[in-house]
Amino acid sequence: MGRHRPATSRGAGGDPWSPARQAGRPVRSGPREARVSRVVRIAAGLVAAAAAVALVLVLPHWLSDARAAEFARAGCFFIAILGLNLLTGYTGQISLGHGALMAVGAYTTAILTANHGFRDLWTIPLAGLVAMGAGFLLGLPARRLSGLYLALATFAFAVAMPALLKRFSGLTGGSQGINLFDKALTRSTGALGPVHVLGRTVATNDFLYYLTWGTGLVLAAAAWVLVRGRVGRAFRAVRDSEVAAASSGINTGFYKMLAFGISGFYAGVGGSLFVLVSNWFVSPTTFAFDKSLLLVVGAVVGGLGSLAGMALGALFIQFVPSWAGNVSNAPGAPSVFFGAAIVLVMILLPSGLGGVLRKLTEPLTTRL
Numbered sequence: 237m238g239r240h241r242p243a244t245s246r247g248a249g250g251d252p253w254s255p256a257r258q259a260g261r262p263v264r265s266g267p268r269e270a271r272v273s274r275v276v277r278i279a280a281g282l283v284a285a286a287a288a289v290a291l292v293l294v295l296p297h298w299l300s301d302a303r304a305a306e307f308a309r310a311g312c313f314f315i316a317i318l319g320l321n322l323l324t325g326y327t328g329q330i331s332l333g334h335g336a337l338m339a340v341g342a343y344t345t346a347i348l349t350a351n352h353g354f355r356d357l358w359t360i361p362l363a364g365l366v367a368m369g370a371g372f373l374l375g376l377p378a379r380r381l382s383g384l385y386l387a388l389a390t391f392a393f394a395v396a397m398p399a400l401l402k403r404f405s406g407l408t409g410g411s412q413g414i415n416l417f418d419k420a421l422t423r424s425t426g427a428l429g430p431v432h433v434l435g436r437t438v439a440t441n442d443f444l445y446y447l448t449w450g451t452g453l454v455l456a457a458a459a460w461v462l463v464r465g466r467v468g469r470a471f472r473a474v475r476d477s478e479v480a481a482a483s484s485g486i487n488t489g490f491y492k493m494l495a496f497g498i499s500g501f502y503a504g505v506g507g508s509l510f511v512l513v514s515n516w517f518v519s520p521t522t523f524a525f526d527k528s529l530l531l532v533v534g535a536v537v538g539g540l541g542s543l544a545g546m547a548l549g550a551l552f553i554q555f556v557p558s559w560a561g562n563v564s565n566a567p568g569a570p571s572v573f574f575g576a577a578i579v580l581v582m583i584l585l586p587s588g589l590g591g592v593l594r595k596l597t598e599p600l601t602t603r604l
Contacts, residue, residue: 284544285457292449296442304441305513306554311448312510314550317534318452318459318543319502324532325540326463327495328475329378333390334503335527336397337374341367341504342511342518346414347407356416356512360451363508364501371500375493382478394528398520413519416511448509455502456543462498463543471495537581538590545590552581552589 296304320334341363348354348362377389401408408414438446462468470491473481478488511518530553538549560573585592 285453288544288547289453292446292453296445299442299445301439301441304439304445306558308441308444308448308513309510310550310554311445311452312506312513313531313534313553314452314506314547315448315455315509316503316506316531317538317546317550318455319499319506320531320535321538321540321543321546322459322462322471322502323495323499324535325542326468326475327471327492329375329492329495330383330387331374331390331496331499332387332528332532333374333393333397334499334531335523335525335529336394337367337370337500337503338507338510338527338531339397339401339518339520339523340370340500341507342523343401343408343414344504345508345511346416346518349416350414356516360505360508364504367504367507368497368501371503372493372497374500375496378492378496379489391525391528394525398524401520409519411520413517413522416516444509444513448513451505451509452547455505456546459502459543467491467494533578537578537588539588539594542588542590542594544593545588548589548593 295307299307316334316338320331323329323331344363344366345356345359348359349356354362374390374393378386381389402410405411463471470481470486473484473486474488474491474495482488507523510522514522534549534553535546536549537552538547539545556577557570557574560577561570563569563573581589587594
């Protein structure tokens with residue numbers, strides 16, 4: 237005896253479970269909803285950018301001169317970490333050599349200013365371009381290496397940089413470094429006194445604060461545009477799966493080298509500014525290999541893949557070590573406290589400080 241089965245829409249090409257399945261799926265938005273969502277995201281980004289600019293403008297009014305100098309140094313780290321985030325957070329290439337790329341930018345500014353009569357501010361973009369070339373060279377191993385092997389190759393560059401700087405002492409000043417403080421050319425940027433900008437007198441450290449963070453905001457905006465364009469999509473494709481990216485026609489070797497080059501430009505600009513905020517002095521010890529590790533810490537704590545989080549990561553690596561030193565003066569204690577702070581952040585905030593910002597702003601954009 238055959239059992240009578242209830243009629244379903246399967247025979248007509250339907251699925252009796254289709255409504256249930258569709259009920260469990262997120263509703264796909266139409267073209268109009270997608271456009272509205274995109275406009276909301278852009279508007280939220282513009283509001284956040286305006287708030288960041290306003291904060292940068294007014295913050296020095298509540299800072300002492302010494303604290304403004306510390307924030308200026310954090311601005312240099314912010315720029316370098318932005319570049320590292322483009323490389324590691326968006327392209328998935330691990331680099332432990334960005335401190336050396338900062339050194340390339342710093343010495344470019346120092347040599348051009350001290351030996352060739354350039355104005356120090358004019359050398360900032362040149363330092364970025366020179367470091368960009370070094371970044372392309374550093375990215376050559378990325379065509380064949382990945383993961384831990386690439387990290388070790390870049391770390392070797394960071395370890396070798398101080399020795400290279402000492403080796404070519406005729407150009408770099410050797411172990412003594414290059415001192416620009418007594419150069420008359422730096423007078424225009426306030427090394428020897430206040431700076432006059434648009435008819436207003438600005439203290440030296442306030443000027444350096446505005447210079448570093450203003451440059452950082454411009455480069456952050458450029459990075460925001462980059463990661464949302466064709467190049468950014470290629471970067472993320474390489475990060476997610478090199479095999480899938482290559483099968484889609486993406487030249488993975490080219491985009492990995494491009495990421496190293498762009499990241500090197502950011503590091504070079506950060507290194508160039510670092511000379512100015514370090515009393516116009518640079519030496520091989522300024523960019524020891526631990527500087528590269530510090531930049532990685534800033535990028536991870538800030539949250540890889542988050543541009544806004546890089547500012548928080550830069551503030552973390554600038555201020556937390558000094559605060560750790562205030563806790564105890566015992567030998568090695570500051571390093572222990574700093575390491576404990578890193579571990580604590582990673583346990584409590586696996587996605588970094590940038591992930592916290594994303595969670596805080598997500599409900600707002602969703603409601604809009």
